[in-house]
Amino acid sequence: MAEAAAIALTALDRKILRALQEDGRMTVQAIAERVGLSASPCLRRIRQMERAGIIAGYSAVVEQKAVGLPVSVFISIRLERQRSHELDAFGAAISRWPEVMECYLMTGQFDFLLRVVCADLGAYEQFLRERLTQVEGVASIESSFSLGQVKYSRVLPL
Structure with a gap:
């Protein structure tokens, strides 16, 4: 998690994070289209945020x-x-x-x-x-x- 402080989030990273938070099952292609990127650089940004600990994981929200x-x-x-x-x-x-x-x-x-x-x-x-x-x-x-x-x-x- 120490790496997280070393990464400055760009406006594009924040858009990616918003999209993932709203729908964690969204495909990389759909996220890329939503934020105005092609799929490869979008996936690279997602993986970088995962390694840095900014994206801590993925889960289903279950209605209690x-x-x-x-x-x-x-x-x-x-x-x-x-x-x-x-x-x-x-x-x-x-x-x-x-x-x-x-x-x-x-x-x-x-x-x-x-x-x-x-x-x-x-x-x-x-x-x-x-x-x-x-x-x-x-x-x-x-x-x-x-x-x-x-x-x-x-x-x-x-």
């Missing part, structure tokens, strides 16, 4: 309700102490749990903010009792349930 995971819970965690090894230990513990979709180290009142998905309230209770409350050093857990999603985007404003 459609696969039986309609509940989103935002969990604020405060640790007993904020020493580096304790922050790392908490991060290592939660990184193994597939229910945790996102985790952020925070400033302010709480140390971590998590987004967890689950099938229902019972599944969340099980996650809370069997996993989250078992992590050493957790001082407090505050859960907020999402009533609905107003906006969700993985497209960066390039």
Whole structure:
């Protein structure tokens, strides 16, 4: 990832990235036409951005309700102490749990903010009792349930 800083994105690179973010299955030919390039230089730019770590990967966006995971819970965690090894230990513990979709180290009142998905309230209770409350050093857990999603985007404003 150190290489990413060495690459200055051009306006053309940004157009390519916008196209890929909007439709990751778009062919190189379609992207090239959209941004006004021929396919070979377009592919070269894409490969360069992949090697530099600017393009981190490709994936399908799956609708969580459609696969039986309609509940989103935002969990604020405060640790007993904020020493580096304790922050790392908490991060290592939660990184193994597939229910945790996102985790952020925070400033302010709480140390971590998590987004967890689950099938229902019972599944969340099980996650809370069997996993989250078992992590050493957790001082407090505050859960907020999402009533609905107003906006969700993985497209960066390039």
